[in-house]
Amino acid sequence: MEALDFSNGRVFSDRGRLYTASLCPGRRIYGERLTNIAGTEYREWDPRRSKLSAYIASGGRCVPISEGSRVLYLGASSGTTPSHVADICGDGRVYCVEFAQRMFRDLVGTCETRPNMMPILGDATRPEGYSVFVDGVDVVYQDVAQKRQAEILCTNMEAFGARYGMVAIKARSEDVTASPEEVFRSAEEVLRSRGLRILDNRGLEPYERAHAMIVVERC
Ligand SMILES: C[S@@+](CC[C@H](N)C(=O)[O-])C[C@H]1O[C@@H](n2cnc3c(N)ncnc32)[C@H](O)[C@@H]1O
Structure with missing residues (x-):
C-alpha cells in the first residue's frame, strides 16, 4: 500500500486501486472491498462510483x-x-x-x-x-x-x-x-x-x- 503525494498522504494506491484508511473499521458504505494491513483497515475507492x-x-x-x-x-x-x-x-x-x-x-x-x-x-x-x-x-x-x-x-x-x-x-x-x-x-x-x-x-x-x-x- 503506497501513500500518494497529496492530501498529506491520506489517499493510498495498491496495484492500480485507490483506497482511504477507514475511520470506521468493519463498516462498508456501498459494498466496497476492505483490506487490513498492519492494523489499518483500507477501503477501496472505486472511480466508477465516485x-x-x-x-x-x-x-x-x-x-x-x-x-x-x-x-x-x-x-x-x-x-x-x-x-x-x-x-x-x-x-x-x-x-x-x-x-x-x-x-x-x-x-x-x-x-x-x-x-x-x-x-x-x-x-x-x-x-x-x-x-x-x-x-x-x-x-x-x-x-x-x-x-x-x-x-x-x-x-x-x-x-x-x-x-x-x-x-x-x-x-x-x-x-x-x-x-x-x-x-x-x-x-x-x-x-x-x-x-x-x-x-x-x-x-x-x-x-x-x-x-x-x-x-x-x-x-
Ligand atoms: C451525482 S449525485 C451526487 C453523488 C455524490 N457526490 C457521491 O459521489 O457520492 C447528485 C446529488 O445532488 C443532489 N442535488 C441536486 N441538486 C441539489 C441542490 N440544489 N441542493 C442539494 N443537493 C442537490 C441530488 O439529489 C443528488 O443526490
Whole structure:
C-alpha cells in the first residue's frame, strides 16, 4: 500500500486501486472491498462510483483536502464520496448538504458511521438556508449535477470563506445542445469572473462520460 503525494498522504494506491484508511473499521458504505494491513483497515475507492476517485485515477493531483480540513460537500447523495472525504479529513469536518429526502435518509445512516460527518437537508442554491449549521470552511466540493454548477460553487465559497473549490461538472445537465468542451470552457469563464484561479480542469473519461473536475483557488 503506497501513500500518494497529496492530501498529506491520506489517499493510498495498491496495484492500480485507490483506497482511504477507514475511520470506521468493519463498516462498508456501498459494498466496497476492505483490506487490513498492519492494523489499518483500507477501503477501496472505486472511480466508477465516485467522481473524486475518478479525478485521482485520471491523474488529478490538485486535491486541497487533507487531515483537519473543513469541507462543505454539496450534493452528498447517500454519502459514498463524502465518506471517503471524511476518511481523509480525520479531525476535520465534512458538512454534507443534500436536498432529496430519499437520499438524505441514507445519508443520515452513513453519517452515523463517522463523527466528522454532519448531514444537512438543504438546497445548495440557497446557502442562507444552512449557514446556521456551517462555520467557515477551507474547501467547497460540489457535485449537484444540475444547471449553473459554477455559479453555485462560487456563491458557496463566498458565503463560507473557502479558499479552495472543486466542482464535478456534468455537461449534459448544463446544456444538452453544447459540446462538453464548450460547457467546461464557459464554466471556467464564470469561475474566473468571480475572482478564482483555475488550478486544474480534467475530463473524467473513461470513468464518467462528459464530466470534468475543475479545481479552483481564490486569487
Ligand atoms: C451525482 S449525485 C451526487 C453523488 C455524490 N457526490 C457521491 O459521489 O457520492 C447528485 C446529488 O445532488 C443532489 N442535488 C441536486 N441538486 C441539489 C441542490 N440544489 N441542493 C442539494 N443537493 C442537490 C441530488 O439529489 C443528488 O443526490
